[in-house]
Amino acid sequence: MATFRTVAGPDGSARHRILSAIRSHGPLTRAQLARATGLAPSTVTEVAQTLGSERVLIETEIVRSEERRTGPKSRALAFEPSLSTTVGVDFGFRTVRALVADVAGRPLASGRAALPVDYDAERGLSVAKGLIDEVVGRAGVPMPATAGVAIPGPVDTQHQRVVGSSILPGWSESDAGDFEAALGLPVIIENDANLAALGEHTFGAGTGVANTITIKFHSGIGAGIILHDRLVSGVRGGAGEIGHVEIDPQGPLCRCGKRGCLDTFASVPAILASMRPQHDVESVAELLALLAAGDAGAKRCISDAALTVGKVVATASLLLAPERIIIVGAMARAGSVVTLAIRDVLEREGIPQARSVPDVVLGELDDRHTAMGAVALGLSAQGWLPESIAPRVPDRGFVSAG
Numbered sequence: 001m002a003t004f005r006t007v008a009g010p011d012g013s014a015r016h017r018i019l020s021a022i023r024s025h026g027p028l029t030r031a032q033l034a035r036a037t038g039l040a041p042s043t044v045t046e047v048a049q050t051l052g053s054e055r056v057l058i059e060t061e062i063v064r065s066e067e068r069r070t071g072p073k074s075r076a077l078a079f080e081p082s083l084s085t086t087v088g089v090d091f092g093f094r095t096v097r098a099l100v101a102d103v104a105g106r107p108l109a110s111g112r113a114a115l116p117v118d119y120d121a122e123r124g125l126s127v128a129k130g131l132i133d134e135v136v137g138r139a140g141v142p143m144p145a146t147a148g149v150a151i152p153g154p155v156d157t158q159h160q161r162v163v164g165s166s167i168l169p170g171w172s173e174s175d176a177g178d179f180e181a182a183l184g185l186p187v188i189i190e191n192d193a194n195l196a197a198l199g200e201h202t203f204g205a206g207t208g209v210a211n212t213i214t215i216k217f218h219s220g221i222g223a224g225i226i227l228h229d230r231l232v233s234g235v236r237g238g239a240g241e242i243g244h245v246e247i248d249p250q251g252p253l254c255r256c257g258k259r260g261c262l263d264t265f266a267s268v269p270a271i272l273a274s275m276r277p278q279h280d281v282e283s284v285a286e287l288l289a290l291l292a293a294g295d296a297g298a299k300r301c302i303s304d305a306a307l308t309v310g311k312v313v314a315t316a317s318l319l320l321a322p323e324r325i326i327i328v329g330a331m332a333r334a335g336s337v338v339t340l341a342i343r344d345v346l347e348r349e350g351i352p353q354a355r356s357v358p359d360v361v362l363g364e365l366d367d368r369h370t371a372m373g374a375v376a377l378g379l380s381a382q383g384w385l386p387e388s389i390a391p392r393v394p395d396r397g398f399v400s401a402g
C-alpha cells in the first residue's frame with residue numbers, strides 16, 4: 001500500500017509555521033517568511049534548506065510589488081508543484097464527483113460523471129479514474145499527491161476497508177489498496193456523511209464550532225459527528241448511521257434488511273413516494289418546484305419527513321449536546337421548511353431548563369460538502385490541517401518526507 005508524505009511537520013514547529021505561511025500567502029522570500037512567522041532569519045534559512053533538499057519547496061524568481069524594483073530579483077520559496085494538490089472524490093448513488101484543491105483547500109477544478117444503478121467497486125473506480133484525469137487536466141496541475149474518497153456506506157477507517165454487504169453489495173470488503181491500484185495515487189477512504197461533516201467543519205458552516213452534528217438529508221440519511229473538533233467514526237465506522245434507526249417495527253423493509261428504518265420514511269425516495277398518486281414527481285428538482293409554487297402537499301410531505309428526521313436528531317442531541325446541527329444534502333435545498341421542522345422537534349424534546357437547544361443551520365458548501373471533506377481528509381493525510389482539527393488518519397506506514 002502506498003504511503004503519504006506527511007510534509008507539514010508538528011503543529012507550531014518552525015517547519016509547520018513556514019509551510020503554513022506559504023500555504024496562506026503563496027510564494028514568499030526568506031525575509032517575508034521571517035516577518036510572517038516571527039522566526040529568526042537564520043532559522044528560516046536553515047529550515048528552507050532542509051525543505052529544499054526534501055523537494056518540498058522550490059525557488060522561484062519573482063519580484064513582488066512591495067519589494068525593491070531594482071537590483072537582483074528576490075528569490076521566493078514556493079511549493080514543489082506535485083506536492084501541492086489533493087483530490088476529493090465523492091461516490092453517490094448515481095454520480096461520482098471529483099474536486100481538485102490546492103494545499104489551502106481552495107478548489108481548482110471539479111466535475112461529475114454519471115454511474116450506472118447499483119454499480120460495483122470496479123465500475124465505480126474506473127469511472128472515477130477517468131473523471132480525475134479529466135479534472136486534473138482542466139486544473140492544469142500535476143497528478144495530486146493524495147486522494148480522499150467518500151463512500152456512501154459504512155467504512156472501517158482504521159483498517160481502511162468498506163464494511164458489510166447489505167448497503168453497498170458491490171463494494172463489500174474493498175479496501176484502500178484496491179482504490180490506490182485503480183486510481184494510481186495514495187488514497188484514504190471515509191464514510192460520506194462523516195466527510196460532509198468534516199467539510200463543513202473545516203471550510204463551511206461548522207468552522208470554529210467544536211461540537212456539531214451534520215445531517216446528510218439525501219437519498220439515504222446519515223450523520224457526521226464532530227466532538228471537541230474531532231470526527232467521531234466509532235468502531236468499524238458505524239457512528240452516525242441514523243438512516244437505520246427504527247421508526248416503526250412494522251414499517252417498510254429497508255435495504256439494510258430491517259423494517260421501518262428512518263430511511264424508509266424520510267429519505268428522498270420515500271418523500272417522492274409519499275407524494276404519489278396526487279403528484280407523479282420523479283426528482284428533487286420537481287418536488288422543490290412544487291414547493292416553490294406553494295403546493296401544500298409538497299410542503300406537508302417535506303415537513304413530515306423533516307419532523308421524523310428531527311425525532312432522531314433530538315435523541316442524538318440529548319446524548320451528545322452539540323452546539324449546532326448542520327443540514328446538507330438534496331433536501332437542504334428545501335431551506336426553512338426543513339430547518340424549522342427540525343428546530344421545532346429539538347425545542348419540544350430538549351430538556352426545558354437546559355437552554356441547550358442547538359442552532360439548526362444549512363450547510364455552506366452547496367453540494368460540494370462531501371468532496372470538500374474528502375479534500376480535508378487528503379490534506380490531513382499530508383499533515384496540512386492543524387492537528388487541532390485534523391481527523392486521526394490510520395496508522396499504515398505514513399512517513400515523513402525525505
Ligand SMILES: [Zn+2]
Nearest residue numbers: 244254256261
Ligand atoms: Zn435500514
